[in-house]
Amino acid sequence: MATEQAPAPALDRINGLLALLTRRPVSLYATAVLRIGYGLLYLVFLLREFPHRDEIWGPGSPWTPDMARQLFDQTGWSSILTLSDSRLYFEICYAAALVTAALFTLGWHTRAVSVLFAVVVASFHARAIFMTDGGDNLILLMAVYLVFTACGRRWSLDARRARRRATPAISTVKPEDEWLRHQLQCFRETLTAVIHNCGVLVIAAQVCFLYGSAGLYKVQGASWGNGTALHYVLNLQLFQPWPGLSHIAADHAVLLAVVGYLTVLLQVAFPFVLFSRLKYPVLAMLLGMHLGIAVFMGLPLFSGAMIIADAVFLPDRFLRPLGHGARRAVRQMGGRRPEPYQVTEPTPVPQQAAPPQAVRPARRAQHPQ
Template sequence: MTADQTPDPVTRAFTFLTERAVSLHAAAVLRMGYGVLYLGFLLREFRHRDEIWGLGSPWTPGLARELFGQTGGFSLLTLSDSGTWFEACYALALVTSALFAAGWHTRTLSVLFAVVVTSFHGRAIFMTDGGDNLIALMALYLPLTACGRRWSLDARRARFRCAAPGSGPVPRWRQQAGLVRSLLATLLHNCGMFVIAAQVCVLYGSAGLYKVQGSLWRDGTALHYVLHLDLFRPWPALSQLADEHGLLLAVAGHLTVLVQVAFPFALFSRLKYVMLALLLGMHLGIAVLLGLPLFSGAMIIADAVFLPDSLLLHLARVARPPWRRPATTPGPPVPLPTQPTPGALDPRVVRGSS
């Protein structure tokens, strides 16, 4: 290929997907966010675990197995009717969520986290609030990503391995195997992040278009009626106070529809930051006024996929305690290798970067 020739679209797309892993810090935020969120969810429901997922649930393990026979579903909790097995599965879910959030052997834990989340979700399929569905989807997508390369115990271990002295020359076959492994990991990560972003766009777009079809959302009274539903009134006095401002509720309803429909079209402009701020306010309002913290938390974490790594690093520096901030301006961070050079590949770095 001569210098004036440009590669075809397929080559450019393949190069973009395999050249560099994108949004590694955003992937780390997704890992930490969903790990901590699901751990908090399990701890919150610890006292009621038997009524929701155990033998005391109205939706018995036998009924769950009958449904799985029709839908092809699977759950670890239905493999045995023993109470000891259920408690062991619950303990496994708690430990898995904590270790996954910390980024310990993330590749393996991400798969185990997906199995745990889908098992608990499928066991109580009729007791979800929307947040469970999104967490289950994200748990299936995250094993594709390199969500353990940043802000994790794996990343810390990889830095120590990079600092350790080498152990002699590396065989060429191991260099080539490491190169192929790195290419595949980068490709899967980028595709996984794009799928997560597309999932969030579809979710917002479809929700907005669905609201447009309803007359209550068109005339601005939808939020008024929602605030009077007993199932969504954790703070009746607060709901009554909000309902007294009918004009603000109407504006909030129309703004919600507008932002959800327009969000997928604003991703390639700076307007997306304004919309993300509005969506953050909307989800916080849902968590407080409607009593759906799990759903709101799942959506807020999913929105982080659209934040650039530079912004996340800046927020991390700002949030760092004063006594942990460097006295002088630090130099540029040394990134972990995402695309090794065939002639200088160290298998310890490749193993640690996953």
């Protein structure tokens, strides 16, 4: 009897996982944060490099379109920017990339725009493959992963339009057609939930792999073992946006050693603390680490990409109140603004004679004595 009942907990756990995978999409608010974050980050990146766009991706780049096409023949990459060497074509592509990033951030027809956004990121990444860093690689991966998620169901123009259309309608369909429509709708919702949940799982696994591999790679280095790695990093001229600040930080050898050991510990332990209460302190410390990388090493794109990726581990019960609070703050700010004065014409209302019994109590109330 004991041997027959032993597999029951394992079967219940498997059934629970299958139900979680197929019942409904999870982490909708987290994927919305990823959509807004990466769309806005790439939009700011394109605007920041707008004065240098021709030298980086355009026909006037030292890495010419012909050289890029020769590399594509060897690597299998492709880019819409190399379809023509015309400067007008490049300017149109750049303007389309800006519009696509903005629409992806706003969540306008997200299913189609997410594909366009992934094509834009892949094209710009492949065109200047030797001028990218870890931030570009991560944004490219996340842009592809977000195509398979329902990242437009929250905090988007699509969600706003869906709320406005959510009105009950009188059905004029035959019962057998209604049953078929219901079955197709259930199949569609289940398929969407499965693809979305698998996409979220892949994103989470990607972030865990990044942190785990980075931590294990640091463990193998002698400079990280003796605590001098950050000291050497701060003295590299290539990563000194503010040399004075870097020199001040480099003078604190003991503090840098402690921060280095803590960095390795956080990265190695990150995949193992996701299902415990230590997840939130670890995420907070990783946020501080990425802010330090952005300030001291001058890598804001990489730091921003990693900070946004960490949001996939924040549950909806944590993100939902933030959205409600922001919406409430916007409404309060909007209510404090004085409304413009508008002159309206009085609407003619026909006068009606009041009955005598309705007037007499009013007169008595005015003169009680």
